[in-house]
Amino acid sequence: MKKIHNHAAGIDIGARKIFVGLEGREVKSFETFTEDLEMAADYLIDNNIETVALEATGVYWVILFDILQARGIDVWLVDGRSTKQVPGRKTDVKDCQWIQQLHSHGLLSRCFVAEDLVQELREYQRLREDHIRSAAMHINHMQKALTMMNIRLKEVLSQVHGASGLRVIRAILKGERNPKVLVELCEKSILKTKRELVIKSLKGHYTQAGLFALEQAVACYDFYQVQIVRCDEKLDEVLKKMSGENGDASLKPGKKKTRKPIRHHKPKIKNLDRYLLSVFNHRDATVLPGITDYTWMQLLAEVGTDMKKWATEKHFTSWLGLAPKQHHSGKMRKNHKSKGQPKAGLIFKQVATSLLNSKKIALGAFGRKLRARKGPSHAIKAMARKLAELYWKLFVRGLDYIEKGIKDYEEKINLNKERSVRKMAKELGMVISYNTAS
Known part of the structure; x- marks a missing residue:
């Protein structure tokens, strides 16, 4: 096979060591401390390496990728599924040699690696989603603590972590036990249709263990809400940089359109729509x-x-x-x-x-x-x-x-059916007649 990259290297990355394979040389290993990674970059440059392929292993590759790219080396991040070794020959040394051979013959494809600001935005967004999942776990803990005390609030309210539910729970934690007092903390729409049902659900059997578990769950839930807001602040900063600090000017006066409502986990970013439109040139x-x-x-x-x-x-x-x-x-x-x-x-x-x-x-x-x-x-x-x-x-x-809309879609489906029927009729030598009688 013809070689595509003549000055290529392959790197196998681990938690403690990286293994660098060059053509015609013994494999050399380096530890994963920063100064050792920089030594690895020097080693590649000293051997006139122009391009390097390394597997996307967890997050271990991120720092090495940045160091090598900063030195002017063409770095290829590749999917580990495309570099599988022959069965029975799986070692770190043989892996880096195999990656080097595949890369030198042009048999590997690059993975998508986002730009710096997009990567930063991704880190904050994914961290925000982790906090949302953690908060959801503590909502389940709240529901469990209430059920242990036979307070059936979750069977009556659609969300115990909604505005009404949290007001009732916080009042319970402050010592209020009277269902008729607690029900008044709910929204008017709930009182209008479910007042008696809510009162009935709030007649529970309070225990010290149940109240302690409820208090812990609420405290953890509140903690993650604060972390979500902090992530929103960071997202706001990155979007402002990406939009060139002109997010407020991305919509012309008088042209602002109504945006689709964000029903769940809406971020607290004031000009989110304008930042996004500015980043994508008003698309x-x-x-x-x-x-x-x-x-x-x-x-x-x-x-x-x-x-x-x-x-x-x-x-x-x-x-x-x-x-x-x-x-x-x-x-x-x-x-x-x-x-x-x-x-x-x-x-x-x-x-x-x-x-x-x-x-x-x-x-x-x-x-x-x-x-x-x-x-x-x-x-x-x-x-x-x-x-x-x-x-x-x-x-x-x-x-x-x-x-x-659906009506236009259904008309197209019916038109396709009619064309199909005409085609079948033509093949069978038949004539289609339309019944126009009402």
């Missing part, structure tokens, strides 16, 4: 079904701003893990299921799930039709793929998307 992703400003910010953190890194929409959906994969052997025909999936692909799936029961959006009608034949998992994946294609086309080809 608005929220015109696509199901995508809010918060979803758009999540996608920005995962895929960045340059969608041209993917040559076509098919390349993009394949990277997202949304394209159908085949696994054929003889008579066996199976869909291949990959072990991992980029976070961005999961975001598109979440949006698709929310659209599945939509009564006004054409994509929802498409999903329901597919769900009836192949089940919800296939339908959600197919909807997510279509949505991802629209997202790519919006920012690469300047797609002007307009939602035409």
Whole structure:
């Protein structure tokens, strides 16, 4: 095979050591302390190495990637699944040699690595989501503590961590036990329809252990709410830098449009829509079904701003893990299921799930039709793929998307059915006659 990269190296990264493989030389190892990583970079430069391939192993690769890139070396971050060794030959030394051989012959593909500001935005966004998950765990602890005392608030209120629920819980922790006093802390809409039911649910059997568990759960929940707000502040700072400090000028006076409501976990970022529009040169992703400003910010953190890194929409959906994969052997025909999936692909799936029961959006009608034949998992994946294609086309080809609704979609389906019937009739030598009688 012809060599593509003549001055190439392969690196196998571990928690304690990295192993550097060069062609025609013995493998050399370095520890993972910063000064040792810099020594590894010097070693590569001294041997005239121009390009390096290293596996995306956890987060171990991040610092080494930055150090090598700062020295002017072309660094290729590659998927570990594409560098698998021959069975029975798995060692760190042989791994780096194998990576070097694959890279020198051009048999490896780069992983997507975001720009500095996008990486920083991603770190804050993912940390925020971790805090949301942790807070949700403590909501469950609150519900468990209330149930232990037979306070059936979660059976009456839609959310015990809503405004009404938290006011009642905090009053209980301060010593209030009278259900008729506690019920007055609920919103008027609840009092109007559920007053007696709430009073009934608040007649519990209070215990010291239950109150202590409830107090701990509320304290932990409040802690994570503070951390979420701090993450929002950092997200605000990064978005301001990405928009060039002119987020407030991204919408012209008199042209401001109503934004889609963010129903859950809305970030406290005052000019989120304006920052995003400024970053994307006034291309608005929220015109696509199901995508809010918060979803758009999540996608920005995962895929960045340059969608041209993917040559076509098919390349993009394949990277997202949304394209159908085949696994054929003889008579066996199976869909291949990959072990991992980029976070961005999961975001598109979440949006698709929310659209599945939509009564006004054409994509929802498409999903329901597919769900009836192949089940919800296939339908959600197919909807997510279509949505991802629209997202790519919006920012690469300047797609002007307009939602035409379910009626237009059904008319197209009926038109396709009519064409199919005409084609079959022509093949069978039949004539179609239309009954116009009412």
